[in-house]
Amino acid sequence: MIIDRLIQRITELHNPTVVGLDPRLDMVPAFIRDAAFAEHGNTPAGAAEAFYRFNVGLIDAIADIVPAVKPQVSMYEQYGAAGMDAFIRTIAYAKSKGMVVIGDIKRGDIASTAEAYSDGHLGRVDINGEKAEVFGEDFITVNPYMGSDSVEPYLKNCKDFGKGIFVLVKTSNKGSGDLQDLVIGANGQTIYETVGQYVSDWGKDFIGVSGFSSIGAVVGATYPAQAEKLRAQMPHTFFLVPGYGAQGGKAEDLAVCFNADGIGAIVNNSRGIIAAYKAASYKEKFNEAGYADAARCAALDMQADLRRCIPC
């Protein structure tokens, strides 16, 4: 099970961190941007190439201390075909360095449409009768609003190709409660608890030797009370935890996502690591040329911060 591989790598590195590769042009050092635009002109391909080179530097700097990366597809997709190419190359590069890759794509659709997402990202697509892998993520994130039949095509490819998904349950943003916190009349459960129950059920056939399922849940660091309820409700469900750092989630808050043995979740940090060289706490020590060293330093600081509260 892919979840076992993720947990093994977390345990080996004593680091339940995933680095969000969500670049924006204003985060990319000028020397990378200028070279990319010089080669490609002021085109989407120039922006995409700048992102890819930025990511390569980051991955090289963290692959031995961080178990996983989570590229956010929207940042690449906004640059069209060239952006998607950079997203795919980033996935391949991270995998070549031994990292687990979580594609943060939050797709949700039905029937043949969901199958197409699932085949492209987790499975194989048909090319004139041949089968080909296109994106190749280990895990992707999935949106459950359309219901069970929108998730089934992912489960099928998780089984056939040894992949995993993280389903949005309780997200980290301010407006997440608009729908997710509504209480259902019949059973007094919230929507997020109801989705949590679905995720547990979907995951039953995917539980590995770690005791966790390759069908996981996205649970925001910014809502510790809700996360604590979900941790109790979903003992076999691994959590992908956004919201640490820039969004306000603290190690103390998100410790409830972990079991007593320090296993149970992986915590995302995006700009706090990839743009560390621009942050007040690092810019004295690192300049643009040292952006990757700054990211490594920030990743080690995050690891230490998590280990204050989590016995990992």
Next chain:
Amino acid sequence: MIIDRLIQRITELHNPTVVGLDPRLDMVPAFIRDAAFAEHGNTPAGAAEAFYRFNVGLIDAIADIVPAVKPQVSMYEQYGAAGMDAFIRTIAYAKSKGMVVIGDIKRGDIASTAEAYSDGHLGRVDINGEKAEVFGEDFITVNPYMGSDSVEPYLKNCKDFGKGIFVLVKTSNKGSGDLQDLVIGANGQTIYETVGQYVSDWGKDFIGVSGFSSIGAVVGATYPAQAEKLRAQMPHTFFLVPGYGAQGGKAEDLAVCFNADGIGAIVNNSRGIIAAYKAASYKEKFNEAGYADAARCAALDMQADLRRCIPC
């Protein structure tokens, strides 16, 4: 307002139909497939080129009788960068023929991530200080599970660039009730009615001379009772109605999505039109070479079917 343009075109053509451009390789006639793979080899680029040429033939055949097309991004995205390029070229070609384009992307994310989707699909992206349009759809579909702050970045670009969105409210699939039909304790409303209320509120500043808002709702043809409630609840919200044809929705069922004057919704049909030449009812009259003529014939038949029940 873009909604006024869509409604004007629907009225001129007496046809509230949108054709879903959701190609699969097994729908594309062999003469198109073979030529594309001969030029590109058995590669994602071959598949993508086959889709694009298939779409060009379809658009040429229907642009004077159908107001809009709805390309479904997953079918293209599964082929990676080349697929996204074919998606973007399809949008541009349909627009060049005067059609309104609804990008069926069902994106949903937060903050800077949602902004990236919004800038790429509806607005402009930053390329080394210059602003560029990348996808260029007139409308996109949006998933509301993450709440109000996940929708706001789209509203901003709708305002700045004269675009529109359709938010998933009650979808056409069998499992749509898993979450959408749950009844909230406090007010006895279902989730889909609650989302409907949000969509009405988000749309207040986008109401055009037609009386409808550029912030619309996706309401499935397969749930007429729910659609009738939503039509009454959301008088200024235009509906994008999937589920006609292959999914089982009938003209009689979806008539409730329209007002007495025949305005209020646009009905999607994908494979019933684009793969009509393979259907029992058309394959006697059309061969593969006539796939576009078959699509035109099927579009005219659908128009007639809708007009039996809707005074459009």
